[in-house]
Amino acid sequence: MSLDPAALERLRLLPRVPLALPPTPIEEMARLRAALGARPALLVKRDDAIPFGFGGNKVRKLALVAADAQARGADTLITCGGVQSNHARATAAMAARLGMACVIVANGPPPARPTANALLDRLLGAEVRYVASRDERATGMTAAADELRRAARSPFIIPLGASTALGAAAYAQAVGEMLDQMPAPDVIVHASSSGGTQAGLVAGCRVHGLSTRVIGVSADDPASAIEKEVRRLLGDLESLTGSAPGSLSSGVLDVDDRFVGEGYGRPTPASDEALVLTARSEGFFLDPTYTAKAMAGLIARVRAGTLDGTVLFWHTGGQVALFA
Ligand SMILES: Cc1ncc(COP(=O)(O)O)c(C=O)c1O
Structure with missing residues (x-):
């Protein structure tokens, strides 16, 4: 081409x-x-x-995706990944920078003592909801979005990996x-x-x-x-x-x-x-x-x-x- x-x-x-x-x-x-x-x-x-x-690569991606979320009036970013997801950590950081809330649907057991990305998610103020398997992430995100809308909030779902x-x-x-x-x-x-x-x-x-x-x-x-x-x-x-x-x-x-x-x-x-x-x-x-x-x-x-x-x-x- x-x-x-x-x-x-x-x-x-x-x-x-x-x-x-x-x-x-x-x-x-x-x-x-x-x-x-x-x-x-x-x-x-x-x-x-x-x-x-x-x-990491997610910061580049989120700089465009989160700008779109902001333009659509979102006040909360919802995303998913593994407990140690780099993408989830980058989303939590972006939400913090934009003054938004962040909900992460993480597959895997809640860590007894959060380390690495899980620790950063916590420091960044993200709410982490744990699900048992990868297959449950999409419904977990939809459920979180429905719940937030019922509470008059404006969630924006960022799919896996942005x-x-x-x-x-x-x-x-x-x-x-x-x-x-x-x-x-x-x-x-x-x-x-x-x-x-x-x-x-x-x-x-x-x-x-x-x-x-x-x-x-x-x-x-x-x-x-x-x-x-x-x-x-x-x-x-x-x-x-x-x-x-x-x-x-x-x-x-x-x-x-x-x-x-x-x-x-x-x-x-x-x-x-x-x-x-x-x-x-x-x-x-x-x-x-x-x-x-x-x-x-x-x-x-x-x-x-x-x-x-x-x-x-x-x-x-x-x-x-x-x-x-
Ligand atoms: C460090 C790192 N490299 C590469 C990738 C893969 O990028 P993509 O999901 O855009 O294929 C990811 C995704 O999470 C990542 O965290």
Whole structure:
């Protein structure tokens, strides 16, 4: 696809919460490259270093999604995730910044002593409602919204991971930020789960006319499920940006589910290795649930000799979970 200036302009004009979101650094990972004997140049984009709310990809997404909630008159943000959800913590921080209340529907047992993201949720003043399983989250959010409406409040439900067209649009915008910092990489590798980050990166590359390959490494779901979600979001992004139908949502998507191991949040030998190797060679931290598995995917491809040119690891944050 070629450059689409009209879509880029629509992306640029999307209202967002006035947070300080300076361009996140892009650094070479020269020592990791040497440790791996890697042929491609390895770089990292540090969205873990976003200054607000302990950072991560959800802050970018929520800056657009919460602005929409505010414009619709919401006084409470409702969302869901696991007990250690980065997204829930970022939503609680955004609600605090906007003077809104926050309700988190968390699946899993209430922690006896909250740590890491669960501790931050509490410090941020969020109300956490626990449900037993992932399947109960959606009804939990609807029930909370109904209850708040009955009490004359104005709740706004943010779906899992803020993976809506607006949330994804934040990552389409972020591709422009990246291009102000470096020439287009040949490959972007990042952690993928609810699909919004990947949809945004793919859309951003397409509207900028790039041939960059975007590889999302799954943290939990099978590749087919994430691909389906990414394609759905790309369709919604076509409407949001006025792009031609099919211009973003057709074409190959690259989701790699070989690094999930025994499941969400369960480290694997490869993710443990990636976390330690990155810390010791580059001095920054991955998280065990998402980014260590994504880096394990990058390392495996480097070792297999299947990556060339310039490879950008897009660090999506999550390091708070190291303290769980
Ligand atoms: C640190 C981190 N990386 C990546 C992801 C996946 O992003 P997405 O849900 O947009 O696919 C998440 C989602 O929670 C996350 O917390």
